[in-house]
Amino acid sequence: MASNNPTQQEAITTADKIFQKMQIAIVEGDIPSGSKISEPELAKQFQISRSTLREALNRLEKCHLIERKANVGSRVIECTVKGLLDIYVVREALEGMACRQAALNMTDEEIVDMKSMLAQHATSKDLQDGVSYYQEQGDLDFHYRVILGSHNQELINILCGQLYHLVRMYRCQFGMNSPRASKAFTEHSRIVEAIAERDGELAEILMRRHIAASRKNIENKIALKDSSSV
Amino acid sequence: MASNNPTQQEAITTADKIFQKMQIAIVEGDIPSGSKISEPELAKQFQISRSTLREALNRLEKCHLIERKANVGSRVIECTVKGLLDIYVVREALEGMACRQAALNMTDEEIVDMKSMLAQHATSKDLQDGVSYYQEQGDLDFHYRVILGSHNQELINILCGQLYHLVRMYRCQFGMNSPRASKAFTEHSRIVEAIAERDGELAEILMRRHIAASRKNIENKIALKDSSSV
């Protein structure tokens, strides 16, 4: 099973390995959102020195999974509703632009590959059942292709290197398995069509609407949850 | 003279100070673009240990001013034309969205403040002379206000914490003092009007055109330079 992060090169140093372990632990909530990180304790737990742990913490901070204050320490980022919505706003802007650039810059081969990926998704049992797979891995795969297709290193860094982890974290912790699977698949198809036609303007609009729809879906859910829990 | 980076809190640790010094040195080209960074050498030069220097390097990496490879070392990022244009594409997307959000989220007080800042720019001697100030500090001030006005922490982090430094680096190293000062000022004024009218859609469009105009201006310059130098 290949790594699902296209920007992540094979880890060599132990700090890299610790970073990956902690990343998963934070994303999946094993290290709770908002909790303080004790350097001595974690170092002992992982059987490494504090220097190595701090190196790993620096990388976690780079993808905004933890926050550090001088002489105070590190905390896992807190998952808030506003934080989630803020991320979707950024995604709408950046992935919309990435989609426009993809329409301009993707090679014909890349487009063919993406089409075949989508075709495979269409026949996937999971999609037909309308359940988890497509919301999770399949959805991410599609968005990755578009982002990488932009051929804009800055876009790729920000989206795949930073926001990606946060998105996954929120998905895990807020338990988001929306009923948008089939709708999302249709939207993906339209987007690919626009890219294939090299229509950057339309591609951007469609991607923005696609992400905005997700955001609104979340907003509705939150509102519903609030009113029912009170 | 206050710090011009709104996200930058007062530095306390020595690693912070080294970070700031190196940041300036890189941005202004004293540490050349693309050059390799020797940890032992720099540590000796700054009279600090390698650990502290590495802490500073980690922060430089966070704002994409240097790149690190495991077991190989750090290099200052290379200034390329494509890199510059990539940044402008990201800015167009993100600052456009920031502007839309600013129109929705800025307080009335913030808007008043921004208007008065612009009024002050209008009477500034530098602007009337059509020279450097407005392209540099004044322009940055305006864009900062808009970004902060979005009240979106993720947007603020990415734009002020990361892209900002790169933008300044390119401005220094490519020596960009374009003749767009008065035009830019007019565009800024229109943007503020749209924000004041709470017209998010228009605000975004205007900001995107404003940044796209800068990008095209650069593209023209580059093309000109290429054809003249060959």
Add this chain to the structure above:
DNA sequence: TAAGTTGTAATTGTCGACAATTATCGCTTG
């Protein structure tokens, strides 16, 4: 001569200890 190899030198990664700062708990005092 050019390519491959091996051994040495230099650089990076990791470690444990010390210094500086912060948090905590108990005490004093109004």
Add this chain to the structure above:
DNA sequence: CAAGCGATAATTGTCGACAATTACAACTTA
């Protein structure tokens, strides 16, 4: 009894040394 203060404990920041990896150079060999 509450609020402020002070000493102690714990945590973070910094340091220098060692281990592991990489880069370089001289040498061998086809």
